[in-house]
Amino acid sequence: MMKFRSILLLVLFCIVFSTVGQEASKDFGQEKVVLQKPLTPEWSYFDLGLGFGLDYGGVLGVKGTFSPIPYVGVFVAGGWEMIDLGWNIGCIGRFVPGDHKHLARPYVKVMYGVNSATKVQGMSSYNKIFYGFTAGAGIELRFGKRRNSGINLDLNVPFRSPDFITRLP
Numbered sequence: 001m002m003k004f005r006s007i008l009l010l011v012l013f014c015i016v017f018s019t020v021g022q023e024a025s026k027d028f029g030q031e032k033v034v035l036q037k038p039l040t041p042e043w044s045y046f047d048l049g050l051g052f053g054l055d056y057g058g059v060l061g062v063k064g065t066f067s068p069i070p071y072v073g074v075f076v077a078g079g080w081e082m083i084d085l086g087w088n089i090g091c092i093g094r095f096v097p098g099d100h101k102h103l104a105r106p107y108v109k110v111m112y113g114v115n116s117a118t119k120v121q122g123m124s125s126y127n128k129i130f131y132g133f134t135a136g137a138g139i140e141l142r143f144g145k146r147r148n149s150g151i152n153l154d155l156n157v158p159f160r161s162p163d164f165i166t167r168l169p
Contacts, residue, residue, distance in 0.1 A: 070097030088113030115158035
């Protein structure tokens with residue numbers, strides 16, 4: 001039941017975070033001018049990446065990020081976590097838009113999923129994956145002629161369960 005509440009909280013956070021500032025408007029006297037988005041987006045709706053670490057669900061994994069608006073992305077990841085498959089879902093907030101113009105895009109994120117694992121050789125009873133929230137911040141560096149490729153460098157802070165500490169031999 002606790003996992004369900006945690007996931008529900010994360011999904012609600014992502015929905016609220018993604019709806020903020022979707023349309024800008026300004027009042028000029030009695031007229032209201034609505035600034036509309038261009039019909040063709042200048043940002044990437046979807047990014048897919050191969051990598052390692054918590055963002056990718058384990059030691060090695062794949063992450064897909066959907067960006068409904070330029071400053072916000074929702075991601076899902078799955079990967080191999082030493083003893084089994086791991087996963088993460090989360091929300092990312094960028095300080096500059098996720099377009100093809102910027103070379104560096106700093107961001108903050110929050111995610112829920114695998115955030116630690118134990119594997120003790122010869123003692124399989126200690127092999128376990130632990131789930132919880134993780135917060136992080138980083139920078140996405142884009143390169144290539146159209147800036148379609150990139151690398152993410154970030155620092156994650158997992159909020160580990162007490163079971164993780166007491167499980168160690």
